[in-house]
Amino acid sequence: MKEMIYQTVCPGCNMGCGLYIRENEDGKLAVDFMKSSSANLGKLCRFGMKLPYHYSKSVSMVDGKKASVEYAVKIASDRLSGEDVCVNVNVALLGVGNTTNEESLAFNKIADRMGTIVNTGMGVYSELPTECHPTVGVGVTLNDIENVNRIALFVDPYIQYPLLVRRILAARKNGAYVVSVGLRDLHLADENRYIDPDLYESELGLDSGSVIITELHPNTDTGWVRRMLNLALRTQAKILFMKPFVNAAGVDLLCKGAGQKGIPEIMDGINEGNIKTLVVLDSDPIELMPDSDAAAAILKKLDNLIVITSRDSPVNRIADVVIATEPQYAKAGSFMNVEGRLLNNVHVYGDNNLPSGTAGIDALSTLNQYLGGEAMDYQTLHNKVLESIVRKYTKPKYKELACQVLDIGPVEGQKGNLIYLYNPFMWFDQPDDNDFVLVNMNMVKKLGLRKGGMIALGSDVGTVNIRYRVENMPDGLILSARKLPVATGWITMVSTEAVL
Ligand code: SF4
Incomplete structure (x- = not known):
């Protein structure tokens, strides 16, 4: 039996790990390793x-009913041609980089047509001087990491960016x-250090032969990014901002414009009635926001929610119009990973290379x-992408930035700071076996947690009983690698007690 073989890139994060997807005649999928992939050399995380x-797979819908893609596109255009859209005050477009450069560019052209911009969801960019953007956008190469003398690690690679672990071990x-x-x-x-951010420069021993590995995501604190940029500038260390979306670097180069809004800002705009129409390209705010239920309730306030997507995700179920495109692995197109490398989808049937799908481009x-x-x-x-977005890491060229870092703050009594360790499963709201939180031994003793028992967490939005695991970490923190119904943000102050 002949099967389609797709050479593609994992959408889980901006590492850009290469792999093959095999699709048999019944549409059943299997993953194969791609040893020649420079980012991951054939390895994949869970x-x-x-x-x-x-x-x-997504299905085209209009007002909750299945529809042809042609009809869905027509209805979307009717709704976007409304009076409000022409003056463009009530419309937002969002494309975080979960699809190809070519679709992102086409989406950008629609935004141009409508006199607006595509928001990439990383609101931090609009709060940083533009001369910082290249350093935040494209980092050092993954091979470079293996040849530095010192690494300052501000992410948890095991949970957040698993294929980084191999690079760090090689270094x-x-x-x-x-x-x-x-x-x-x-x-x-x-060495594991919990130090005052003001002491990073004096305590970390970084120099021009070092690399700082940190991250940028839609809920990142701007003050933190500024502090990381200052650290790189003062020490002359190289820096790499890991990102959660496969093509975050590509959309940053293709789609940014003045007035970029972060996803939380867009959600506030909808909640306050300033944004009435939202068009998203492979970006689900219900998955992307820390509190999924609150995000869904806000999206229901829109007059028009138009979703252009390759996946069946929660936002499809409340959208006015869903325009379904082919799965990401089957698209013709390219992605740019965190090191600025352009990676192309290739589509093979038997012994022949075939052009991949353009259903998404055609709909746009x-x-x-x-x-x-x-x-x-x-x-x-594609030609335009090749001309315009190939970039390499550039040494920091900005000036020292003023910054104030979000204060996680001490906790008193039976309280704790619940912090999300964002990871690919979390960004896509997918089930994983991380059904526990991490706490330290002091919290276990303080609350009298039983071995094998559970901890109860509570906030204004709910409560949850969950298993726990003990780790060496600072007092007062509770780390979670999955979404919990008590969280209202990246960091949430919660009550804690033992489940008896
Ligand atoms: S989630 Fe990230 S690290 Fe894991 S396989 Fe996908 S691209 Fe690689």
């Missing part, structure tokens, strides 16, 4: 291995010293034409 589950083998400045002790570090092109714009085709968009 999320990558579960990709057949992730690729749930250690080559003589690098690894200091983790994260939220819990990491086995791969030579038709929509653009309905709105009075030009037709768009894949090859022209």
